[in-house]
Amino acid sequence: GENVEQHPSTLSVQEGDSAVIKCTYSDSASNYFPWYKQELGKGPQLIIDIRSNVGEKKDQRIAVTLNKTAKHFSLHITETQPEDSAVYFCAATLNNAGNMLTFGGGTRLMVKP
Amino acid sequence: EAGVVQSPRYKIIEKKQPVAFWCNPISGHNTLYWYRQNLGQGPELLIRYENEEAVDDSQLPKDRFSAERLKGVDSTLKIQPAELGDSAVYLCASRDGQRASMNTEAFFGQGTRLTVV
Numbered sequence A: 001g002e003n004v005e006q007h008p009s010t011l012s013v014q015e016g017d018s019a020v021i022k023c024t025y026s027d028s029a030s031n032y033f034p035w036y037k038q039e040l041g042k043g044p045q046l047i048i049d050i051r052s053n054v055g056e057k058k059d060q061r062i063a064v065t066l067n068k069t070a071k072h073f074s075l076h077i078t079e080t081q082p083e084d085s086a087v088y089f090c091a092a093t094l095n096n097a098g099n100m101l102t103f104g105g106g107t108r109l110m111v112k113p
Numbered sequence B: 001e002a003g004v005v006q007s008p009r010y011k012i013i014e015k016k017q018p019v020a021f022w023c024n025p026i027s028g029h030n031t032l033y034w035y036r037q038n039l040g041q042g043p044e045l046l047i048r049y050e051n052e053e054a055v056d057d058s059q060l061p062k063d064r065f066s067a068e069r070l071k072g073v074d075s076t077l078k079i080q081p082a083e084l085g086d087s088a089v090y091l092c093a094s095r096d097g098q099r100a101s102m103n104t105e106a107f108f109g110q111g112t113r114l115t116v117v
Helices: none
Strands: A004-007 A010-014 A019-025 A032-038 A045-051 A056-059 A062-067 A072-077 A086-092 A107-112 B005-007 B010-013 B019-024 B031-037 B044-050 B053-056 B065-068 B075-079 B088-095 B112-116
Touching (some): A004 A086, A010 A019, A019 A086, A019 A107, A045 A056, A072 A086, B019 B112, B031 B075, B044 B065, B075 B088
Parallel strands (some): A010 A107, B010 B112
Antiparallel strands (some): A004 A019, A019 A072, A032 A086, A056 A062, B005 B019, B031 B044
């Protein structure tokens, strides 16, 4: 089955700096890679996703890159704000397997004002 | 539009007691998932439903866990008897799986935090 590794487990940045979270996956057949943000006491919420036919996707301050050959994908947050503080999870899945997500272990991002 | 609704939000029970969690998915979403999230970890899939059919329950510990989605809408997840190691957040998610040509988003509920003492 799929295995997703996520690094770092904690990340502390100063407000306005950039944050980068990296994930690797094991199953080369995986073709959908969402990123979720989880705030305390809430369920995960999708913030951006990327499909295997795309190398990069950007949405305002958030971008995701995918390297299929290396089986790496990364989340980039620019101009971080205190409200970006949360736990971020990467995930991978094969679409025609019912989108059953395999999650990474999470990264706790702390943005210091 | 209401999101995925779960209840209760919190549950504390003694070990060996039964417990049940309830999930109401987003209207029209035929795919429903139950995930378990241990403290400081990512969610792990327990079971996936397509309408009323459990199409993947390979990760569900069947000796004590059971789930149902009788009418293809609401779902319940039950543990009987509960063990100390079952303490976790149980998350329900739903997705419009009928749009098979797209990787459509899975929406998560707020979860039920179970503490077994």
